[in-house]
Amino acid sequence: MEANTRSTGRLPAAFLTPGSSSFMDFLSEHQPEILPGNRQLPPTQGVIEAPHGTTIVATTFPGGVVLAGDRRATMGNVIAQRDIEKVFPADEYSAVGIAGTAGLAVEMVKLFQLELEHFEKVEGATLSLEGKANRLSTMIRSNLAMAMQGLAVVPLFAGYDVDREKGRIFSYDVTGGRSEEHGYASTGSGSIFARGAMKKLYRDDLTEQQATTLVIQALYDAADDDSATGGPDVARRIYPIVTVITEDGFRRLTDEESSEIARAILERRLEQPDGPRAALL
């Protein structure tokens, strides 16, 4: 009963031991060293410089939820990447957008996707949306040691709750604290500006089309005031990633669709740089 996964011999005993349906639980018993949270950290002085992802926004509409992110990654005052992807499908009915240390965040998303898929395959049923949100909480908490050294990951989780038949948004803090947001939410360095924009534009009877426009308006405003957030890059044809989750499942807008919305917004901003106005009273 040798425990060796790398050779092609017999399945090690741990693989055939009845246990939890969680891939992370399996890993922490069988190969704890490859879990991100269990990594030994060298003592460091000051903050480690690594690319950071910035603004993620989400809004609900009757029938679903929209999650979107800009494309910029920064390292200090340098733009590290212009076309980074920060919004990912978690499974068929949910998506996760990440702000914070890009490398760790992408790894966390990969593990989170695997965790949900593993559970689904082993149990033959999917986790509830609440269950998925809690699982993400646990993963952020396991990253706390690194977050204390400046390598924080702060995701925004959105999904369609098939039981309640509506879109829901969950936001997190670095300690894994989770809170459900109503209507709209944002995270990352440009989030305060994005939230301001959404606060003025959000209504609870938006159509899907209006909701996707709203998130791009908010990202535009975030990029307008936050240097770490990238606006639509018309010259390079790099547009925000916009995803829509409804009862039909996860869908990412094509480049044509998101560029069309972004261009329409840009057109309007040429005349009105501060964007649409809410009524004074």
Added chain:
Amino acid sequence: MSTPFYVSPQQAMADRAEYARKGIARGRSLVVLQFADGIVFVGENPSRALHKFSEIYDRIGFAAAGKYNEYENLRIGGVRYADLRGYTYDRDDVTARGLANVYAQTLGTIFSSAAEKPYEVELVVAEVGETPEGDQIYRLPHDGSIVDEHGSVAVGGNAEQISTYLDQRHQDGMTLAEALKLAVQSLSRDTNGSEREIPAERLEVAVLDRTRPQQRKFKRIVGRELSRLLEAAGASTAGEAGSAEDEGSDDEK
């Protein structure tokens, strides 16, 4: 302490093999067939919740006949193996061949170890390729041997008889409805040659469909979709050629 009787290794192995075969024969048989767009798994299963077929990874499916707790254990082991491998390397590095090898080693070790009782299971591991030529089907009997199959394969108690029936009738490039119909026909033949009816609600059907846009190609066919496919298969017999009906049998979405 009394001296144990001498049993020759040949006899010991033959006894163990017979024990495993008898166990497997108690369960119902199942068949795995290639069709134009992928691989279809068909079996008689009165349970809605305890599956004989399941997804292991993106393009890899699993089917098992025999003792439920034993193959369920192997299935979960396979899912863990595939997920761990995909996580450490890449999703493309998880292959049916690799998985079949691990299963063969596992079953083989258990079969020849005197300390354990042999597993009463027979497995099929199938991977759908980009084209029908890329499809792989491996059959893994209880003793850890491994057989590379093409076209169609049957496992379980009645496997030999069903395989012969399938081998004579299976053709490349069948539609899903045609393959499903052939599978159901082969399963409804009893050992004595007489036919019986298997109602749709007792059928468990799943496909690995290469035309699915998602990365994960495994899909269960249940409820209305299943009855629609079975009807399409029935209609095509009535109309003899029935190529018009096949239009509807193709998987939507």
